[in-house]
Amino acid sequence: MSSLLPASPEENLQGMSLSLRGGYPGPPDSPDDEPQPVMPPVGLDLNVVDFGLVLEDAAQLKARLAAEHGPDRVQRSPFDDRVDRRVSIALWDSICEHDHALKTYIEWLNTFPHLFKFFIVPEQLQCDVIWVEELKLEALVTAPGWALACIGVNDEDARTRQIFVTRWSLAQSLMDHNVGRYAEALEHLECNLKHHQQFLRTSGSPNAPTPWKETPHMYVVYALVRVLTNHFDMETKRMMERVLDALESSPLGNRSSQTQSWAILHMHMCLALVLQVLEVEPQNQKKHTDWAVKYLRKRRFLNTVLEPVLRKRFQPAHPVFLALGEQWFEKEEVLLDAVKLLRCNGCRTVQYCSRECQRTHWPMHRELCKARKAQDVAQAQRQNEDPLLSRAKKEFPKWLRSENFANNEALVHSLDLQRDMSRHRTHISLRRMDYFPQKRNLADRFVVVDWSVHKIDEVLPCMTIGFRKSEADLRKMIDAYLEPPAQNVGDTVMLLQDVRFRNLKMKGFMFSCPYSKTVIAHMPLDPLWRDKVNPSGVPAPIETTSFLG
Numbered sequence: 001m002s003s004l005l006p007a008s009p010e011e012n013l014q015g016m017s018l019s020l021r022g023g024y025p026g027p028p029d030s031p032d033d034e035p036q037p038v039m040p041p042v043g044l045d046l047n048v049v050d051f052g053l054v055l056e057d058a059a060q061l062k063a064r065l066a067a068e069h070g071p072d073r074v075q076r077s078p079f080d081d082r083v084d085r086r087v088s089i090a091l092w093d094s095i096c097e098h099d100h101a102l103k104t105y106i107e108w109l110n111t112f113p114h115l116f117k118f119f120i121v122p123e124q125l126q127c128d129v130i131w132v133e134e135l136k137l138e139a140l141v142t143a144p145g146w147a148l149a150c151i152g153v154n155d156e157d158a159r160t161r162q163i164f165v166t167r168w169s170l171a172q173s174l175m176d177h178n179v180g181r182y183a184e185a186l187e188h189l190e191c192n193l194k195h196h197q198q199f200l201r202t203s204g205s206p207n208a209p210t211p212w213k214e215t216p217h218m219y220v221v222y223a224l225v226r227v228l229t230n231h232f233d234m235e236t237k238r239m240m241e242r243v244l245d246a247l248e249s250s251p252l253g254n255r256s257s258q259t260q261s262w263a264i265l266h267m268h269m270c271l272a273l274v275l276q277v278l279e280v281e282p283q284n285q286k287k288h289t290d291w292a293v294k295y296l297r298k299r300r301f302l303n304t305v306l307e308p309v310l311r312k313r314f315q316p317a318h319p320v321f322l323a324l325g326e327q328w329f330e331k332e333e334v335l336l337d338a339v340k341l342l343r344c345n346g347c348r349t350v351q352y353c354s355r356e357c358q359r360t361h362w363p364m365h366r367e368l369c370k371a372r373k374a375q376d377v378a379q380a381q382r383q384n385e386d387p388l389l390s391r392a393k394k395e396f397p398k399w400l401r402s403e404n405f406a407n408n409e410a411l412v413h414s415l416d417l418q419r420d421m422s423r424h425r426t427h428i429s430l431r432r433m434d435y436f437p438q439k440r441n442l443a444d445r446f447v448v449v450d451w452s453v454h455k456i457d458e459v460l461p462c463m464t465i466g467f468r469k470s471e472a473d474l475r476k477m478i479d480a481y482l483e484p485p486a487q488n489v490g491d492t493v494m495l496l497q498d499v500r501f502r503n504l505k506m507k508g509f510m511f512s513c514p515y516s517k518t519v520i521a522h523m524p525l526d527p528l529w530r531d532k533v534n535p536s537g538v539p540a541p542i543e544t545t546s547f548l549g
C-alpha cells in the first residue's frame with residue numbers, strides 16, 4: 001500500500017482528529033489496484049515533486065550511510081531567505097551549539113530535499129521513511145521552542161501536532177509486514193493515544209470519557225498492533241469490543257463503507273484469536289470467526305494482504321485461518337480462453353499452438369526433449385522402488401508447516417514450558433509416527449503414535465547410534481538448533497524434537513522450531529493435550545520411557 005505523507009514542518013495542520021483521516025490504510029478494491037513498487041501514487045502532482053529525484057535521493061542516502069558519511073555541511077544559514085542575514089547566521093550558530101538533533105535534521109533536509117519534502121512509500125523506500133521520521137521526531141521532541149520556530153513550528157500546540165502526526169506516520173511505517181517492528185510501533189501509538197485523550201479533555205469533547213468513539217480507526221490500529229505483539233489479555237479484549245461497537249454504530253462520516261468494513265473485519269479477526277487464546281466466551285469467539293470467514297470467502301484477492309496477520313509466526317494458529325483453509329491463501333489459477341494447445345509426446349511439458357509450430361521448433365527442442373524424457377524415466381524408477389517413501393518425504397514437510405495443534409500448542413504442552421521455560425534447553429520431544437497415504441486430507445495422513453519427552457543429557461548416548469556422531473558433535477548440533485534467529489532473540493525459544501516413523505524405512509531426524517515466549521506465557525495448562533494431537537477418532541499418542549524403544 002503506498003501513501004503520500006507530507007513531511008514539511010511548515011504544513012498547516014487543522015487538528016489531531018483531521019490528521020488521522022488518511023492514516024488507516026484500507027483494502028485494495030482488486031488485485032490490480034496494488035501499486036507497482038517504484039511507481040508514484042495516483043494523484044501525485046509531479047510539478048510539486050519529481051519521483052525520480054526522490055528515488056535518486058534515497059539511493060544516495062543508502063550509499064552515504066553504508067560509507068558512514070554524514071550530511072553535507074551547511075555553508076551558510078538555511079534561514080537566509082526568511083530573516084535578516086545577520087540574525088539568521090546568529091540563529092544557525094546557536095542551533096549548532098545547543099541542539100544537535102535539530103541541526104542534524106536540517107543538514108540532512110538540505111542534503112536530500114526531495115526525499116524530505118514528500119515520502120513516497122513503496123517497499124524500496126520503507127527504511128528511508130523510517131530513518132527520516134525518526135530523525136524528525138527526535139528534533140521535534142528535543143529542540144527548544146525558539147529553534148523550532150525557525151522551521152515553522154511556532155508554539156507548543158504546533159509542536160504537539162507535529163509530534164502527533166510524525167509518530168503516527170512512523171508507526172504506520174514500522175507496522176509494514178516487510179519491516180515488522182511492531183513493538184516500536186506500539187510505543188508510538190500509546191504516546192499518541194495519551195496526547196489524543198488529553199486533547200479531548202482540554203477541548204471539552206463529549207467523547208473525552210470514550211475517546212475510541214471520536215476516532216475509532218486510530219484505536220483499530222492500536223488494537224491490531226497489540227495483537228501482533230502478542231498482548232492476548234483482557235485489556236486488548238475490552239478495547240476491541242468497544243472499538244467494534246463504535247464502528248458498527250457510528251455513521252461513516254468521511255470514510256467509505258469499504259474502509260469501514262475493512263476496520264470492522266480486523267476487529268472480528270483479532271477478537272476471534274484473543275478469545276481463543278484466553279479460552280473465554282466460546283460462542284462469541286465462534287461468532288467473530290464466522291463473520292470474518294463469511295466476509296473473506298468471496299474476497300480471495302485479499303489473501304496476500306491479510307496473510308501477515310492470519311499466519312503470523314510465533315503465534316497460535318489463527319481460527320480464521322483454520323476455517324478458511326490453506327487453499328484460500330494459495331494463488332488462484334489464471335484461466336484463459338485460449339486455443340487448444342498440443343503437448344509434446346516425448347517430454348509432455350512443452351506445448352504448441354499447431355503442428356506447424358511444433359515442427360518448426362523441433363530442431364531446437366530435440367536434445368532438451370530427450371534429456372527431460374530420460375529424467376522422467378529415472379524419477380519413475382525411483383518412485384517404483386519405494387513410492388510410499390517418496391510420497392511421504394514430499395508430504396511430511398507440508399504437514400509440519402500446517403497450522404495444526406500437533407505442531408504448535410502440543411509442543412509447548414509436551415515440554416511443560418508454562419511451568420518451566422528453561423526446559424526448552426534441557427529436554428527433547430520424541431514423536432513416533434505412522435503414515436497413512438490413503439487418507440484424503442493431509443492432516444489425517446500423519447498420526448502420532450508415541451509422544452515422549454526426555455532429558456537431552458540422558459538420551460545423548462542413545463542418539464549417537466542413530467545419528468552416527470560422537471556425543472561432542474551431537475552436542476554442537478543441538479546447541480546450534482537451540483540458537484534462535486538473530487532477529488528474534490529476545491522473545492523466541494527453539495523447541496527441539498526428534499521424529500521417527502514406524503511404518504516407513506526412513507531414518508529419524510532431529511530439528512527445532514521457534515516459538516514465542518509471550519505466547520507460551522499466556523498459554524494455559526492443558527492436561528488433556530494428548531487427546532487433541534491426532535485427527536478425530538484416532539487414539540491419542542501414548543508415552544514410553546525408552547528413547548529408542
